[in-house]
Amino acid sequence: MIRVLVVDDQQLVRAGLRALCSAQDDVEVVAMAANGAEAVRMATDHVPDVVLMDLHMPGVDGIEATRRILAQRPMPIVALTTFDDDEYLYPALRAGVSGYLLKDTSPERLLDGIRRAAEGESPFDPGVLSRIVRTAGAAKAPATTRDFGLSAREREVFDLLARGLSNAEIAARLHLGVTTVKTHVAGLMAKTGESNRVRLALLAHPPAG
CATH class of the missing domain: 3.40.50.2300 (Response regulator)
Known part of the structure; x- marks a missing residue:
């Protein structure tokens, strides 16, 4: 409960x-x-x-x-x-x-x-999250895999998380288990030093389209 x-x-x-x-x-x-x-x-x-x-x-x-x-x-x-x-x-x-x-x-x-x-x-409300990401993008260049030593899979999770997708939605999009996605999110927090998904979203930039 x-x-x-x-x-x-x-x-x-x-x-x-x-x-x-x-x-x-x-x-x-x-x-x-x-x-x-x-x-x-x-x-x-x-x-x-x-x-x-x-x-x-x-x-x-x-x-x-x-x-x-x-x-x-x-x-x-x-x-x-x-x-x-x-x-x-x-x-x-x-x-x-x-x-x-x-x-x-x-x-x-x-x-x-x-x-x-x-x-x-x-x-997050989708419109609010989109504005946060746009503001972050205007303030600094997009984070790259090299910035934090992310793997290709971590980068995919990183970008989808920034769009506001849940763990279950990311898992479905990438054909992964939810537990695996949770592990990747925890890894992203450890590598970037960010404490939650909101802060991660401020770093990531979803690809256009």
């Missing part, structure tokens, strides 16, 4: 997310918080598998709450917000969120994001 902490200052949103998760066999909401300060306390008390974090809240906002939670212990925190602009996106990434989804996403994509986050992946 995936244990979720829901953080949002709107009661209706919290109730809706609880109802959505409660309808699943493998997801449950173990706590809900109306602001960042409550989120930090509840993350400590409940140690959820995944945190769904609103970003714009009065008092302690979601970005500061993310910093405080991760300073205490590592856990997947997925931003769930109405804002897809850089004013919120990059501070959230720097704070350590492991995913970034928009509130207009479909219930199916949100649930998939929760499950992926619990598995150590980084669920």
Whole structure:
């Protein structure tokens, strides 16, 4: 069972997310918080598998709450917000969120994001992820295999990961087992020194087309 902490200052949103998760066999909401300060306390008390974090809240906002939670212990925190602009996106990434989804996403994509986050992946809104990669590409030259000593297979995994594909999707695309893909992702993190899939995506550049 995936244990979720829901953080949002709107009661209706919290109730809706609880109802959505409660309808699943493998997801449950173990706590809900109306602001960042409550989120930090509840993350400590409940140690959820995944945190769904609103970003714009009065008092302690979601970005500061993310910093405080991760300073205490590592856990997947997925931003769930109405804002897809850089004013919120990059501070959230720097704070350590492991995913970034928009509130207009479909219930199916949100649930998939929760499950992926619990598995150590980084669920991102496709449009947001594309903008991150474009921005990284404008700032510096693409990373090459020689930069990190990657094998040809690691390069393939690297590029597909940057497009936002899950481990299962990468496995299907490359005709590999999911466990093998996980091993390659762990190897990429070790070789590049990056701690999560989001940071890897900032290094990689998917081929055109």
